[in-house]
Amino acid sequence: MLIRRGTAADADTVAALHTASWRSAYAALLPAAYLHGPVAEEHRRKWRDRTAAPAPDRLLLTTYQDGDLCGFVYLCATADGRVHVDNLHVHPDRVGTGLGRRLLRRGFGWAAAAHPGRDVFLEVLRGNDRAIVFYERQGGLRTAERPLRLAPDLVVDEVEYTWPAAQVGRLGEDGPEV
Numbered sequence: 699m700l701i702r703r704g705t706a707a708d709a710d711t712v713a714a715l716h717t718a719s720w721r722s723a724y725a726a727l728l729p730a731a732y733l734h735g736p737v738a739e740e741h742r743r744k745w746r747d748r749t750a751a752p753a754p755d756r757l758l759l760t761t762y763q764d765g766d767l768c769g770f771v772y773l774c775a776t777a778d779g780r781v782h783v784d785n786l787h788v789h790p791d792r793v794g795t796g797l798g799r800r801l802l803r804r805g806f807g808w809a810a811a812a813h814p815g816r817d818v819f820l821e822v823l824r825g826n827d828r829a830i831v832f833y834e835r836q837g838g839l840r841t842a843e844r845p846l847r848l849a850p851d852l853v854v855d856e857v858e859y860t861w862p863a864a865q866v867g868r869l870g871e872d873g874p875e876v
Contacts, residue, residue, distance in 0.1 A: 699762075700762070701760070701761045701801065702759070702760060703757065703759060704758030704759060708758070708770075709746045709748075711767045712749075713738070713742040715767050715787055716741045717737055718790060721733050722793075723829065724826070726825070732848070732852060755774060757771075757773050759771050761797065766789075768788060768797060769787060769789060769792060769798065770786075770801070771787075772785040772786075773818075775812075780860075781818045782819060783818060783820035786805070786820070799832075800871070803869055805818075805870075806818060806861070806867075806869045808870070810870040816866075817860050817862050818860070819841065819858055819861070823856055823857075824855040824857050836861075838861055839861070839862075842857070843855060843857050844856060
């Protein structure tokens, strides 16, 4: 399965997978009215904005099979000197197949090459036990917990996981295939 850099042409497909992943993973964590209401349009706007112009401090990797998006990872450098895995999603039917691990490792490879010496971090919603187990198996260290405001009247708790820079370099795989 080919992993390649995402482009503006992927925006709507990525948004749709992002929404499907949230609806599957967060069904017990977020209100149905939110998951089946504004979240789809929020994701569509987000991915159109993110893919509108490439930038050296961020990366979207996608993987398709038979024309269907199977997963993606999005990373960006942050002002605090780290690299943020802002999104890692695989199609709900592909959870547990190793695709998430492969995408994460490719993201680590990019972070190590493009931003050497920087830690990598991400946040996961508290209660998303499958993802928490996954990130811990990938060597992530729990480094913080905080509230996350998703909407004016929707606040949930998130847990931060960090991979120290030296570990990122060891775990990273070569960049995207082109």
